[in-house]
Amino acid sequence: MSGWSRLVYVAVLVAMLALPLGCGRSEALPTPIPRLAQITRDLPSPEPTAEPSATPAPPHAPRLLEATPAPGQELSLGEPIVLSFDQPMDSESVEGAFEISPNVEGTFQWPDSATLHFLPHEDALVRDAEYRITVKTGARSLQGLALNREITFRSRVVGYLEVSDVFPGVDAAGIAPDTRIIVTFNRPVVPLTGIDDQAGLPSPLEISPAVLGKGEWTNTSVYVFTPQEALSPGTTYTVRVAGGLSFAGAELADTFEWSFTIQPPSVSLETPLPDQILVDPNTAIVLAFDQGMDRSSVSERLQVTRSDNGTPITGRLDWLANTLTFLAEEPLERGTAYDVRLPAGSVSASGQVAIEEDRLWSFTTAPMPELVSSNPRDGAEGVDLYGSLQIVFSAPMDPETTVKALEISPAVRMYPYWQGDQTELWVSWSLQPSTPYTVTLSEEARDLFGEPLAEPLTLRFVTRPASPSIDLLTEGPIGIYSALADTLASVRHINVSRIDMALYELTPAQLVMLTREGGWPDWSRFSLSGANRLATWSLDAEAPLNSAQVAVSALPQNASGPMEPGIYLLRVGAPEVDGSQFHAFVVTGLNIMLKTTDEQALVWVTDLQSGEPVPNADLTLYDYYGEPAGSGRTDRDGLAMLDMPDQERWESVTVLAESRLGLGAVVSNWTDGVSPWDYQLPVNWEARSFRAHLFTDRQIYRPGQTVYYKAFLRLDDDGEYSLPEMGTPVQASLID
Known part of the structure; x- marks a missing residue:
């Protein structure tokens, strides 16, 4: 809304407010309303708006905007090195600060005050050599400000054009007549064009003997020549790429020449295969040639005969391209050997070269089924x-x-x-x-x-009958049993006469030895020589043949109540079974819960009978290899925090607890039924202290180029990220 419009509204509002003031008079006199023209005429003219003025930026040190050749780009012969700055430069100081190593003589040119051209003298640059271009900080702008830092980059002079690969290979023999001739150069030879726009492009190949055909550049450095007709069998061809071929400054210094030989006609595949057995009596005999053949010369020579008596087999001949099929008039005899012969002399389709050797092979048909x-x-x-x-x-x-x-x-x-x-x-x-x-x-x-x-x-x-066997029915090799109930052993047995059992008492050190390395003992390395044998007994295992039965025994056999708290080992065997089965177990009044992280272990000891915490229980933590790694004592809540040993996360630890209720044990991998996967919970056990993100300056490089990268590193504390301490060493590995 303009200022004039606002004045009109104000005038109208004043007039409306003035109306009630005359309501008490007998005659109401109309109040004149001022016209817009009158209002605008009485107002002062607005002041003109001042034009904005530019504030000049303070001068800054010169910067290089662009350099040619760019990183990774070759320096062409006869082309200048171009440096473009962001402001006019003092030419004398820039030329004095310019260096090229190894030293190269050349001429400085300034197309404008911010652009320097350095043109090397003719023959001053060496092909395929690398040069270092430097502009020192002595280079100044016209305002007298010097470069903040030295400018340095490297560039390689365009090298020689070379033939890097050819097909067929050099001196290759046995080449198929329908082959194409392919030459690959080490760098572009022609500009990138479409297949239909190659009329003006060079044809680099000279072939002897001469071959009619069509050549095309499939990309800027690969030339493919396709012969119009199949090459002559048995002929050696020489291909020549003349020296002087050049593009973008790269030149083929010397003529490149190689030869290859086309194979003479031969049979490339035959069925049935040589010496094949169990052949279908209705099979067709097939000969596939590696090139076109004179069909009559092949058909009149082919012979199929019985191997035992030479009886010829008659049949029908059919050709499809370079493949001949022979089908006998009658099914071949079952369980009989046959010979297929193609004598030498069959000529190629051109009639120039013949098959030089006889082709002979045999096969045998399948006998009658029995x-x-x-x-x-x-x-x-x-x-x-x-x-x-x-x-x-x-x-x-x-x-x-x-x-x-x-x-x-x-x-x-x-x-x-x-x-x-x-x-x-x-x-x-x-x-x-x-x-x-x-x-x-x-x-x-x-x-x-x-x-x-x-x-x-x-x-x-x-x-035969089932093998004699016994199985000690336990949840694992080591168990924990309550001292409040009878301890029983169950043995499943098949076809044995008796079950022999022995009970031993173990020391805490022996238990730790059994629980180390994951708690799955190698019983073959465990010696009972130092164990205290408490009792031995046998159970009658009489049962029907092949019938699996379960025998149950108290521990020991004649026990009248719960076992005394302690550490025990049960050995079970049978006369008909090699070896024994073992089960180590702890009878205790303690229940121990263990939770671990990478750094700490939380132990909670409770009374199995009452469920109450057990204070003042002495704890010893053993590492994966059974070595003591820490100790402690439970508080009034039965809790204790112990330091974890420095080991891999998957390596288990064992904790022994001793109190007035006896000795208890727990191993960190006793997780059956309480593991995360028992509740379908996803778990990642890898603890990551750092998070990193890395990227490179571009996506693709040529061999020998420098890869520049940048990385971001953050400390990760359960999803809270922070900067690592300055100077933290970081190791970067490049893996091929």
Whole structure:
């Protein structure tokens, strides 16, 4: 809203406020309302707005805006080194501060007061050499201000153009006639253009003998020549790239020349394969050539005969491209060997070169299907319970009809699979001990070529009894048991005459030795020579053959109540079983809870009977290798905090507690039922003290270029980030 409009509204408002003042008179006189023109005429003219003025910035030290060549860019011969500053410069001081190492003579030019060109003299630069360009701090602007810091960068002079790779390779032999000729240079030779815009680009190849075809640059440094027709078999070609080829200052110094030889015609593939057996009697004989052939010269030479008597096999010949197929008029005899011969002399399609050697190979057709062998054999006894039934046939069998024709009694759930080109049928199932099995295979089983099995199969065998075994039924190798209840041992046994048991008393040191390295003892290294044997006894294990039974015994056998608190070892064995099973356990009135971090261990000791805290319990913490690593005593709440040893997070610790209620033990990896994964909770055990983010100055580099990087490092305290202390050493590793 303009100032004039506001004045109009004010005048109208004043007039409206004046109306009530005349309400008490008998005659109301109208109040004149001033016109807009009258109001504006009486107001003073506004002051003109002053034009804004620019405040000059204080002079600053000169800065380099751009340098040519840029980092990673080559310096071309005949091109200047260009330095562009952000302000006019004192030319004399800049030229005096300019250095190039190794020294290069040249001329300074100033297109404008802020841009310096240094043009090296002709032949002053060495190809493929690296130069260091420096502008020292003596360089000043026209205002007399010097550079804040020295300018330094490196540049490599454009090198020579070279042929880095060719195809076919140098002196390569046996090259296919339809090959393309490819030459790859070490740097761009032509500008980047489309395939249809290459009319003016050079064709660098000279081929002898001459070859018609088309060449194209697939990129700036790769040239591909495609012959119009297949190259001549048995011919050696020489390819030449003349010296003097150049682009962007890079020049091919010397002529590059190489040769390769095209292979003469030969058979590249034949089926059936040489010496192949179990061949389909209806198979076609196929010969694939590596190049076009004169078909009549091949067809009239091909011979297929029986190996035993030389009887020729007649059939039909068909060609498809470079592949000849022969199909016999009648199916080949089963279980018979055949020879295929192509004598030398078949010529290529060009008629210039012939196959130099005879081609001869043999194959054998599959015999009629019949049983060759089985494992177990018919009538076998004492068959292992963990094997599979193997049936070997003389010919490849049809899986569907064969498995369908197979029956096993008593009925089982079969898992069949095949091996040996489908001549071996393996059948697995859960074999039961001391069980007679009958396997039958009817004539409904057929081979892959439709022929039925010559005669049905019946196979009978009996499995052996179950192996004698005992299993001490515990939750693990080391256990904790309450001193308030009877301690019982349960042993599962099969086919043993008795169970021998022995109870030993262990020392705290022996218990620690068993709990070290994760609490899974290597019983073969544990010696009972120093243990105190308390009792030995045997349990009668009489039971039906192959019947699994569980025997339960009090510890010791004739105990009339709970065991005394202490550390014990139970050994269990049987005469029919090699070795023994062991179980170490602690009988205690204490319950110990242990929680650990990387630095501390929290121990809480309570009374198993009352659940009350146990104060003044002496604690000893042992590291992963069983060495004492800390000690302490519980407070009135049964709590104690101990320092953790310096070890890996996955390495366990053991804590022993001694009090008036006896001795208790806990190992940090006793986590069954209380682990995070028992509650489907995600866990990351890696403790990270730092968080880092790193990036480089660009995404791609050429060999030999310098990679500049920047990294941010923060201390991570449970999601709260802070700067590390100044001077903190950081190790960076580059891994290839």
